[in-house]
Amino acid sequence: MILVLADHDRGELSELSLQAVEQGRQLAQTSGVPLHALVVGTGGSAAAASLGAYGVATVHLAVHDGLTDYAPAASARAAAELVARLAPLAVVGVGDQRGNEVLAHLGAITELPVAADCTSVVLGDPTAVVRARWGGNLAEHALLHAPVALVSVVPHAVRAGVPGNGVAAVEEFTPELADADLLVHVVDRTAEVGGGISLTEAKVIVSGGRGVGSAEGFGMLEELAGLLGGAIGASRVVTSAGWRPQAEQVGQTGTKVSPDLYIACGISGASQHLAGMASSKTIIVINNDADAPIMSHADYAVIGDLHKILPAVIEATRAALA
Amino acid sequence: MEVLVCIKRVPLSGGRFVLTDDSTEIDTKRLGFTVSPHEETAVEVAVRLIEAHGGSSTVLTLGVPESEEQMREAMAIGIDRGILLETDGAEWDGQATAAAIADAVRADGTAFDLILFGNESADAAGSQVGVRVAHLLGRPVLTGLKGLSVADGRLRGERPIAGGREVFEVPLPAVASVKDGVAIPRYPSVPGRIRAKKKPIERSTPARPPSRLEKVSFTLPAETGKRATVLGNGPEAADAVVDVFRKIGAI
Ligand SMILES: Cc1cc2nc3c(=O)[nH]c(=O)nc-3n(C[C@H](O)[C@H](O)[C@H](O)COP(=O)(O)OP(=O)(O)OC[C@H]3O[C@@H](n4cnc5c(N)ncnc54)[C@H](O)[C@@H]3O)c2cc1C
Numbered sequence: 157m158i159l160v161l162a163d164h165d166r167g168e169l170s171e172l173s174l175q176a177v178e179q180g181r182q183l184a185q186t187s188g189v190p191l192h193a194l195v196v197g198t199g200g201s202a203a204a205a206s207l208g209a210y211g212v213a214t215v216h217l218a219v220h221d222g223l224t225d226y227a228p229a230a231s232a233r234a235a236a237e238l239v240a241r242l243a244p245l246a247v248v249g250v251g252d253q254r255g256n257e258v259l260a261h262l263g264a265i266t267e268l269p270v271a272a273d274c275t276s277v278v279l280g281d282p283t284a285v286v287r288a289r290w291g292g293n294l295a296e297h298a299l300l301h302a303p304v305a306l307v308s309v310v311p312h313a314v315r316a317g318v319p320g321n322g323v324a325a326v327e328e329f330t331p332e333l334a335d336a337d338l339l340v341h342v343v344d345r346t347a348e349v350g351g352g353i354s355l356t357e358a359k360v361i362v363s364g365g366r367g368v369g370s371a372e373g374f375g376m377l378e379e380l381a382g383l384l385g386g387a388i389g390a391s392r393v394v395t396s397a398g399w400r401p402q403a404e405q406v407g408q409t410g411t412k413v414s415p416d417l418y419i420a421c422g423i424s425g426a427s428q429h430l431a432g433m434a435s436s437k438t439i440i441v442i443n444n445d446a447d448a449p450i451m452s453h454a455d456y457a458v459i460g461d462l463h464k465i466l467p468a469v470i471e472a473t474r475a476a477l478a
Numbered sequence: 479m480e481v482l483v484c485i486k487r488v489p490l491s492g493g494r495f496v497l498t499d500d501s502t503e504i505d506t507k508r509l510g511f512t513v514s515p516h517e518e519t520a521v522e523v524a525v526r527l528i529e530a531h532g533g534s535s536t537v538l539t540l541g542v543p544e545s546e547e548q549m550r551e552a553m554a555i556g557i558d559r560g561i562l563l564e565t566d567g568a569e570w571d572g573q574a575t576a577a578a579i580a581d582a583v584r585a586d587g588t589a590f591d592l593i594l595f596g597n598e599s600a601d602a603a604g605s606q607v608g609v610r611v612a613h614l615l616g617r618p619v620l621t622g623l624k625g626l627s628v629a630d631g632r633l634r635g636e637r638p639i640a641g642g643r644e645v646f647e648v649p650l651p652a653v654a655s656v657k658d659g660v661a662i663p664r665y666p667s668v669p670g671r672i673r674a675k676k677k678p679i680e681r682s683t684p685a686r687p688p689s690r691l692e693k694v695s696f697t698l699p700a701e702t703g704k705r706a707t708v709l710g711n712g713p714e715a716a717d718a719v720v721d722v723f724r725k726i727g728a729i
């Protein structure tokens with residue numbers, strides 16, 4: 157069988173978990189084996205029951221007094237128990253912070269290798285995977301030498317399945333946990349202060365790089381973002397210089413965004429920046445270098461000094477809105 | 479307190495990567511080298527912790543002898559000493575890397591209160607090494623931290639979730655992996671660079687076990703074949719930009 161680690165946040169299954177389930181379902185189908193899933197915590201019981209619709213035959217619901225919120229080592233310990241008991245061909249997790257964290261723990265506990273951020277998995281001996289490296293700027297073809305393939309799937313490599321009428325058997329079990337497994341758990345949650353439009357949800361992002369020249373220079377970008385109902389983004393040069401908060405950084409080590417419109421002002425388009433925004437629907441570039449690398453990822457460009465161009469664009473936008 | 483920070487030398491390419499003829503490596507002939515911004519941040523955190531709490535800091539790398547360059551960079555902003563686990567340049571998978579690091583920590587004998595990692599390496603991005611080292615040393619590990627503090631023998635870490643942050647707390651000694659943005663790395667000063675040259679680096683050559691996650695080759699993503707339509711030069715193009723806003727429904 158194939159075991160999927162279905163992550164939920166206080167009972168809510170994430171879209172990415174459903175993608176991992178779909179990846180697991182395809183692997184199970186190809187291999188002709190059933191699909192199982194692990195859901196951790198009593199809070200996840202509704203989520204567990206809903207997985208049948210996505211092709212899961214059996215859901216293992218790990219319940220334990222210590223499992224009231226996210227606890228990565230404990231989740232991995234529960235998964236390791238299933239791996240030992242059920243000997244799956246593969247364990248599939250979500251290629252995000254939590255998914256990769258739990259898989260790393262599982263790999264450490266079971267002494268198995270892990271292939272994180274896969275875009276393709278072909279089970280076998282060895283298992284062949286393709287992994288996203290450098291934020292997707294490079295694909296690694298690799299072989300996973302292990303009796304159980306531990307893999308995470310890169311977000312959006314597959315689409316979540318369409319729910320059907322399937323019903324899963326939910327089997328509760330109490331994993332054997334030591335105090336050390338429960339040491340790391342969420343002790344508190346804080347709400348984000350500030351508000352405004354979040355970068356990942358913004359439909360329009362006006363983003364600035366070194367070419368903006370200063371913190372004050374971002375005033376123009378804010379004005380345009382205000383008119384378009386958008387958010388501000390930045391390159392790492394900008395956040396390292398302290399011109400903008402790091403939360404606004406877009407790219408491989410920043411946030412990955414995919415808005416309807418991304419306006420890149422004074423950004424060269426380093427591969428690590430592209431890793432965070434190349435999938436935007438429409439990209440407009442304002443840059444004084446007509447040969448900047450970002451040009452081959454953009455739809456439209458204005459060539460010249462952004463300090464002269466942006467005020468004109470703001471004025472024209474205001475006029476159009478009036 | 480004693481802090482260890484683990485960094486990895488990686489090629490720095492602004493544009494598209496160029497591969498070697500057999501597509502098994504990035505062609506680094508024309509490239510400089512760096513470490514992941516997550517690790518640069520980890521180095522800055524280590525330096526700040528020692529400034530605040532006293533003690534000393536160590537940087538560790540498993541990599542080619544030239545990785546000394548990245549270790550000296552870390553020393554230039556305040557790391558005290560280095561441990562360099564030399565390799566011949568062949569890739570080590572996350573499991574092997576973690577085992578070598580854990581062995582080196584045991585061999586070194588320093589009672590590190592905190593071992594810092596980047597959340598993921600720039601090139602391999604396995605998100606493996608920190609967690610595996612923690613298990614090998616029997617310590618708790620917090621990953622992906624965007625906020626971190628140490629007080630009263632405890633490590634508090636925060637990371638973002640939708641609409642807020644989740645908070646973790648563990649006793650020291652512990653392991654943590656951090657993300658770009660926890661602290662803005664400072665620039666090295668000239669005296670800092672000079673001091674860095676004299677700081678000690680201990681070298682050893684661990685044996686590389688067979689890869690269990692074995693890289694076979696690289697492929698580059700397909701060329702976009704895209705080329706931006708130039709709307710114009712300078713402010714005169716403003717109306718054309720607004721036409722695009724209209725066309726795509728942004729206004
Ligand atoms: C592992 C790793 C991860 C990284 N992660 C990220 C990341 O998440 N996000 C990120 O952004 N970077 C990241 N980087 C850094 C990245 O490699 C680049 O250094 C960075 O993106 C460059 O930022 P920039 O485009 O603002 O600056 P530059 O590359 O210096 O480009 C400035 C651009 O502005 C133009 N310009 C200058 N003046 C003007 C003007 N007056 N008007 C118009 N145009 C002007 C120039 O022609 C140039 O194209 C990472 C690097 C590494 C090694």
Ligand SMILES: Nc1ncnc2c1ncn2[C@@H]1O[C@H](COP(=O)(O)O)[C@@H](O)[C@H]1O
Pocket residue numbers: 484485486514516517538539540541572575594595596597598599600602603604605606607608
């Ligand atoms: N070769 C190495 N030498 C030292 N530290 C490493 C090495 N590889 C990975 N690390 C550390 O482990 C973190 C996670 O790496 P990875 O598991 O490859 O994503 C990195 O950010 C580094 O801090």
